[in-house]
Structure formats: C-alpha cells, structure tokens
Amino acid sequence: MTPTRPQPSDDAVGDAPPRGRAAALIVAAGRGRRFGGGVPKQYQALGGRALLAHAAAAFLAHPRIDLVQVVIGPDDRDLHDRALAGLEVAPPVIGGAERQDSVRLGLEALAARGDIDFVLVHDAARPFLPAGMIDRVLNALGDAPAALPALAVTDTLKRGEAMTVAGTVSRDGLWRAQTPQGARLDLLLAAHRAAAGHTLPRALTDDAAVMEAAGHAVRLVDGDEAAFKITTTADMDRARQLLARRGQTATLLPATGSGFDVHAFAPGDHVWLCGVPVPHDQGLSGHSDADVALHALTDAVLGAIAADDIGRHFPPTDARWRGASSDRFLIHALALMGAMGGRLVHCDVTIIGERPKVGPHREAMRRRLAELTGLPPARIGVKATTTEQLGFTGRREGLAAMATATVLLPDLSAPEPVV
Ligand SMILES: Nc1ccn([C@@H]2O[C@H](COP(=O)(O)OP(=O)(O)OP(=O)(O)O)[C@@H](O)[C@H]2O)c(=O)n1
Numbered sequence: 551m552t553p554t555r556p557q558p559s560d561d562a563v564g565d566a567p568p569r570g571r572a573a574a575l576i577v578a579a580g581r582g583r584r585f586g587g588g589v590p591k592q593y594q595a596l597g598g599r600a601l602l603a604h605a606a607a608a609f610l611a612h613p614r615i616d617l618v619q620v621v622i623g624p625d626d627r628d629l630h631d632r633a634l635a636g637l638e639v640a641p642p643v644i645g646g647a648e649r650q651d652s653v654r655l656g657l658e659a660l661a662a663r664g665d666i667d668f669v670l671v672h673d674a675a676r677p678f679l680p681a682g683m684i685d686r687v688l689n690a691l692g693d694a695p696a697a698l699p700a701l702a703v704t705d706t707l708k709r710g711e712a713m714t715v716a717g718t719v720s721r722d723g724l725w726r727a728q729t730p731q732g733a734r735l736d737l738l739l740a741a742h743r744a745a746a747g748h749t750l751p752r753a754l755t756d757d758a759a760v761m762e763a764a765g766h767a768v769r770l771v772d773g774d775e776a777a778f779k780i781t782t783t784a785d786m787d788r789a790r791q792l793l794a795r796r797g798q799t800a801t802l803l804p805a806t807g808s809g810f811d812v813h814a815f816a817p818g819d820h821v822w823l824c825g826v827p828v829p830h831d832q833g834l835s836g837h838s839d840a841d842v843a844l845h846a847l848t849d850a851v852l853g854a855i856a857a858d859d860i861g862r863h864f865p866p867t868d869a870r871w872r873g874a875s876s877d878r879f880l881i882h883a884l885a886l887m888g889a890m891g892g893r894l895v896h897c898d899v900t901i902i903g904e905r906p907k908v909g910p911h912r913e914a915m916r917r918r919l920a921e922l923t924g925l926p927p928a929r930i931g932v933k934a935t936t937t938e939q940l941g942f943t944g945r946r947e948g949l950a951a952m953a954t955a956t957v958l959l960p961d962l963s964a965p966e967p968v969v
Pocket residue numbers: 577578579580581582583584585592621645646647648649650652653672673674675676779780781
C-alpha cells in the first residue's frame with residue numbers, strides 16, 4: 551500500500567511561507583517535579599501512548615516538518631526508546647539542568663547536521679498539537695525571525711501577597727505563551743549561546759524570552775486552548791477526560807509476564823521481601839538488596855512488555871546497583887510499561903522457602919507492593935510455600951520467588967488515537 555502523504559491544514563496557506571527545511575525540537579529532559587510520581591510526566595500514558603509520543607506523532611504527521619529531534623534526560627534512553635518505538639525520529643540528544651540548557655543542546659545538534667533552516671521548539675508535556683498551530687508558526691517565519699503561539703489573557707489578574715490581594719494587574723496586551731515556538735535556527739542558537747550561563751538565579755523559561763533578550767522581534771500568532779501543558783496531575787485528568795469525551799480511548803489488550811529468581815542465604819539479621827525488611831537469622835546474598843520477590847516481579851513486568859530481563863537493565867557488574875533498593879528496579883520496569891501506554895492490572899508473587907515465615911508479613915508486603923505499583927491491594931497476591939524440605943530451599947540454603955504480572959497494552963493493530 552502506498553503511504554498517504556500528510557495533508558496541509560487550513561492554516562498552511564496565507565502568509566508567505568519560509569523557504570527552507572524545518573525541524574521540530576521536542577524538549578523532554580525535565581523531571582516533572584510539579585507533577586510528581588516516580589516517572590517523568592512525558593513518559594506517562596495518555597490514550598495508549600506516552601505524552602512524548604503524542605507530540606512526536608503530531609510533528610511526524612505534518613507535511614512541512616522535515617525532522618523530529620528529541621532532547622531527553624541522561625537516564626531516560628530506555629524510556630525514550632519504548633515511548634517512540636516505531637516512530638521515525640532522530641537519535642535523541644541529552645539535555646541539561648534547565649529547559650533553556652536542554653533547548654540549547656538540542657539546537658547545537660540540529661546545527662551540526664547542517665541541513666536545517668528553521669526550528670520549532672516544543673514541550674513534550676503538550677500532547678495536543680493542532681496542525682494549524684504548526685502552520686501559523688511556520689508561516690510567520692516567512693518574514694519574522696521568531697514566532698510565538700499565544701492566547702490573549704481573558705481573566706482579570708490579581709497580584710497576591712500572603713493570600714491577600716495586593717493589587718489588580720491590567721490584562722491589556724498580556725498573552726499566555728505556548729509552544730511550538732519557532733525561529734530561524736542560526737538566530738535562535740546564537741541567542742541561546744549568548745544567554746547560556748547568564749541567567750542565574752532564574753533560567754529563561756521559553757525561547758521567545760531568549761530571542762527577546764538577544765534583541766529580536768518575536769511575532770505573536772494565535773495559539774490554541776487544546777495545546778495546554780501538562781504541569782500537574784489535574785492537567786493529566788483534563789487530558790484523559792478530553793480523549794474520553796472524543797471517544798479516543800485506546801484499545802488495550804492483556805499481556806501476562808512471569809518471573810523467577812533465587813538468592814542464597816548469607817550472614818545477616820533480615821531479608822528483604824516485596825520491599826519489606828523481614829527479621830531473620832540470616833540475610834540473602836546479592837549485588838543489590840537481594841529482594842528475591844521484587845526481582846521476580848520486575849522480571850514479570852519486563853516479560854509482559856517483552857523488554858528483556860532485569861539483568862539487562864541492571865547488570866550485576868554495574869557498581870551503581872551495589873546495595874541498591876530493589877524498589878527502583880520495579881519502578882523502572884513499570885516506567886517502561888507506562889512509556890508504551892501500558893497499565894498494570896494485577897500481580898501475584900509466590901515466595902518459596904522454609905523460613906522466614908511470610909504469613910505475619912503478608913499484609914505489609916501487599917501494602918508495599920500497592921505503593922510501588924499503584925495497584926489496589928485487592929489486585930495483589932502474595933503467597934508462600936515450602937518445598938517439603940526438598941532441594942536447596944528445603945535445605946534452607948536460600949529463597950526462591952516466582953511472580954506473574956498482567957498488563958494491558960495498546961493494541962498495535964488498532965488505529966492510533968487522533969489528538
Ligand atoms: N531541564 C529541563 C527542564 C524541562 N524540560 C522540558 O521542558 C518542558 C517544559 O515543561 P515543564 O512543565 O516546565 O516541565 P518540567 O521541568 O519537567 O516540570 P517541573 O518544572 O514541574 O519539574 C517539558 O517538556 C520538559 O520535559 C527539559 O527538556 N529540560
């Protein structure tokens with residue numbers, strides 16, 4: 551079948567369009583502190599794919615965008631690869647401490663290619679990106695060095711101090727800045743280089759501000775309420791409701807993974823099981839905290855998403871994982887699952903050994919697994935069994951654990967949600 555070329559939007563014509571190649575630069579190296587949780591918001595699932603994937607897909611579907619470049623956090627390569635599997639984006643660039651740093655590093659990579667004239671810088675945290683917005687920004691670059699999509703402020707503005715109104719601010723001429731913000735690549739890179747390191751104690755929070763600081767005029771074009779930024783969990787709720795109202799919920803199919811692990815006993819006074827320290831007259835030997843149950847569960851989640859195994863993600867030869875809490879292994883596996891648009895719906899762990907007895911700690915283990923996975927305790931099984939004194943567990947040489955994880959994953963054969 552011949553692939554259909556994306557069609558221009560109604561805003562594609564009008565102003566004199568610029569001549570040259572345009573790249574989208576999606577910044578996704580933030581930590582999402584205001585959003586919270588263990589996984590940066592751009593890798594959280596919305597309608598069966600990560601926020602970042604929505605933004606990338608919007609640019610890839612646009613006929614006037616020649617390249618999509620993503621900027622990621624130094625530890626996020628696996629998340630990026632899972633989130634954008636199957637999408638044709640350039641290899642990611644590692645970002646910096648502030649958004650401004652991440653944009654500059656991305657611009658340097660684009661400039662090094664030598665084939666890009668215009669750049670549209672976009673937040674990965676803005677999943678809904680109407681094609682017309684891309685066109686309006688690009689069109690403005692026909693005769694302006696930079697363009698900013700924005701919405702006129704319509705509410706009355708107050709300045710507050712100690713939760714008391716300290717004054718009313720005129721909203722005349724005030725705009726709310728959105729992304730993608732466009733510019734000629736050479737001008738924006740030069741402006742970012744000039745601004746680098748000169749912005750303490752506060753970085754400039756958008757690219758229009760960097761261009762303004764360099765003395766360039768920035769053209770205002772119409773933004774779009776749909777292109778709101780996911781900053782807090784309330785924004786994510788709003789985005790999910792929007793998709794549900796449009797009937798764009800993803801088709802999810804179940805996948806089950808299994809995991810198994812063994813650790814030998816060693817001198818010590820407790821063992822870690824399901825993220826809970828259990829008093830015992832021995833410990834378990836291992837490179838990390840040797841939580842045999844969490845390791846089995848981590849492998850079960852990785853199995854459900856076909857993402858290799860725990861040893862590939864956290865090699866025992868890597869000094870970073872010496873004595874590490876196994877919580878982070880499970881959290882990482884769950885983050886990869888989320889980046890693929892998946893959702894854990896059930897897990898079941900069986901601990902195999904004579905001692906310590908699991909029963910008195912079962913509820914604490916289920917509670918801890920609930921905290922780590924976000925599942926209700928009613929969807930978490932924790933069981934224990936002996937091997938009737940047979941084998942290495944029967945001889946009390948160590949403990950084994952097995953686990954299953956049931957995950958709902960987007961149906962890859964279903965049509966993608968349109969946002
Ligand atoms: N050092 C940084 C900081 C932010 N960003 C990106 O810039 C966009 C700006 O959105 P924002 O809500 O500020 O993201 P965070 O910085 O992640 O959020 P927070 O400030 O709550 O930590 C996001 O896509 C974010 O990933 C980035 O690439 N590099």
